Amino acid sequence: MQIPFINLRVEPDFNQKIKSRWEESLEKSQFIAGKALTELNHKILDFTKAKNFIPCANGTDAIQIALRAVGIGQGDYVLLPDFTFWATYEAIINVGAKPIMVDICPQDFQMDFDLFLMAVAKYSPKAIILVHLYGWCSLRLAEFREFCKAKNIYLIEDGAQVIGSFYQGKPIFENAFIATTSFYPAKVLGAAGDAGGIFTNNPEIAQICTQLANHGRSSHYGHEYVGWNSRLDEVQAHYLVVALDYLTKRIDSRRSSEKKYLKFQAEISQNTKINLPLEMKATPPGIESNGYLQVSLAKTSYKELAETLRLKGIGCGNVYPSPMSAQKGAGQLNELITKDRITYEVCKRVINLPLFPYMRDEEINYICESLIS
Numbered sequence: 267m268q269i270p271f272i273n274l275r276v277e278p279d280f281n282q283k284i285k286s287r288w289e290e291s292l293e294k295s296q297f298i299a300g301k302a303l304t305e306l307n308h309k310i311l312d313f314t315k316a317k318n319f320i321p322c323a324n325g326t327d328a329i330q331i332a333l334r335a336v337g338i339g340q341g342d343y344v345l346l347p348d349f350t351f352w353a354t355y356e357a358i359i360n361v362g363a364k365p366i367m368v369d370i371c372p373q374d375f376q377m378d379f380d381l382f383l384m385a386v387a388k389y390s391p392k393a394i395i396l397v398h399l400y401g402w403c404s405l406r407l408a409e410f411r412e413f414c415k416a417k418n419i420y421l422i423e424d425g426a427q428v429i430g431s432f433y434q435g436k437p438i439f440e441n442a443f444i445a446t447t448s449f450y451p452a453k454v455l456g457a458a459g460d461a462g463g464i465f466t467n468n469p470e471i472a473q474i475c476t477q478l479a480n481h482g483r484s485s486h487y488g489h490e491y492v493g494w495n496s497r498l499d500e501v502q503a504h505y506l507v508v509a510l511d512y513l514t515k516r517i518d519s520r521r522s523s524e525k526k527y528l529k530f531q532a533e534i535s536q537n538t539k540i541n542l543p544l545e546m547k548a549t550p551p552g553i554e555s556n557g558y559l560q561v562s563l564a565k566t567s568y569k570e571l572a573e574t575l576r577l578k579g580i581g582c583g584n585v586y587p588s589p590m591s592a593q594k595g596a597g598q599l600n601e602l603i604t605k606d607r608i609t610y611e612v613c614k615r616v617i618n619l620p621l622f623p624y625m626r627d628e629e630i631n632y633i634c635e636s637l638i639s
Contacts, residue, residue: 267632271581272452273622277512284458287504302503309510314429315440316465318472321498322479325426325448328462329357329395331496332444335464335474336393336420338363343391347377348589348602348609350397354424355590358395359599366391367591369604374550375561375612376404385603386419393420398428398438400585401454401558405550407433411441422446425465429455430517430556439465449506454520454556455513461502516623520557523625524549527560530634540638543571544617559585560621568617578636583618 291297303321310319322328338344340362346354348367358365368385371378377396385391396403396410403423404410414421426448428438439445442465447453449461464475474491477483482491531546544562549555564571568584575582589609591602619633 267629268579269581269620269629269633271583271618271620273620274451274456275622275624277515280508280512283508284505287508288501291500291504297500298497300500300503302500302507303498305507306498306503306510309507310463313437313510313513314465315437316442316445317467318465318469320464320466320472320475320479321503322462322464323496323498324460325446325450325462326353326357327479327494327496328446328448328464329354329422329424330360331475331478332422332446332464332466333357333361333363333393334478335471336422336444338393338420342393343389345377345382345385345389345391345394346590347395347397348591348604349375349399349586349612350424350590351426351586352590352593352595354395354397355593355596363393365590365596365599365601367589367600367602369602369606370608370612371404372608372612374402374405375399375616376402377410378608379404379406379409381603381605382410383413386417388603391419393422395422395424397424398426398431400561401427401431401555402550402553403428403431403433403438405552407438411443415443420444426450426453427558428556429453430513431558432554434552442466443468444471449502454517454558455506455509457502457509458505459502461498461506463498517556519623519625520621521555523621523630524555524557524560526627526630527619527621527634530630534638541565542637543574544637546619557621559583560619562617562619563612563615564617565615567614571617575633575636580633580636581620584613584616585618586616587613589613 342363344358344363349370368381423442423445425445444466449457466472478493479496482489482493484490544564547561591600
């Protein structure tokens with residue numbers, strides 16, 4: 267059996283619905299700022315319970331727009347986790363700010379709150395980018411939000427992986443001051459190419475983000491800010507509108523598959539003669555994941571276990587294989603607040619088994635059996 271790491275499996279009628287919408291756009295020559303974008307705005311706010319949504323061209327732009335919107339610029343310190351994708355880091359550099367990496371907590375793989383407090387005391391940052399990885403968020407998200415609000419630190423939540431996830435019973439974006447997302451095709455809510463967005467409960471920030479994403483416009487030929495062209499077009503908006511109709515069903519499917527993996531591990535653990543080559547991680551308590559990624563730690567290393575699975579036709583991921591502070595592109599800007607370099611250890615061992623919509627029982631069973639044979 268061949269099972270890829272990612273399979274963008276869709277419903278039987280999905281593609282035809284997309285084609286019908288795209289054909290209508292072609293016939294009407296409506297490609298920018300049309301009805302699909304308006305429809306997307308209403309649907310995604312209803313789904314996330316946020317108050318404002320600003321679409322843009324991709325998730326990286328979303329972070330840069332959010333940073334610019336709250337006034338982050340030349341020389342400002344911005345904290346970010348050492349365990350994230352490069353886009354988080356480069357967005358800080360691209361607005362002229364100085365990134366300070368903070369190590370992660372071994373319980374939830376998110377930024378360590380106590381190390382965060384140490385970083386705040388040392389650098390007096392103007393902003394923090396909190397990255398919600400794996401469909402999870404920090405167990406101490408409420409404390410991050412409360413502290414930043416009390417200390418007038420802008421908290422930007424990079425939520426590229428958490429659409430459809432809940433924290434303390436509420437959608438994660440509902441109580442975020444400002445959060446960003448990516449609609450890269452492999453995400454839980456993916457587009458047909460690059461696309462992104464910003465969520466905020468602050469109307470003034472929403473207005474600035476809207477202008478920055480569209481050449482800083484205040485009118486068609488009036489420009490209040492120096493922005494850039496980061497519009498989300500109708501092609502992507504149509505795709506996302508239809509995908510939203512199926513999103514709850516897709517997330518339920520992902521969650522079901524994740525539970526099957528964990529059930530398998532629990533059953534195997536009762537047999538003292540079998541040792542799995544990895545430890546599967548459950549979603550931390552108080553968080554309801556969207557099932558974006560299955561998360562495990564290899565008992566040896568990712569590379570060794572991945573090769574074993576590859577020979578059996580099973581794809582897997584390593585999200586992420588390197589800390590930001592170890593990236594060549596970081597150069598001298600690699601200041602890290604840490605005690606035990608947890609990120610470095612996790613990067614070597616984290617392995618993500620296939621987890622995508624509508625996985626079949628025989629696929630999950632084959633993967634599980636391959637881990638013990």
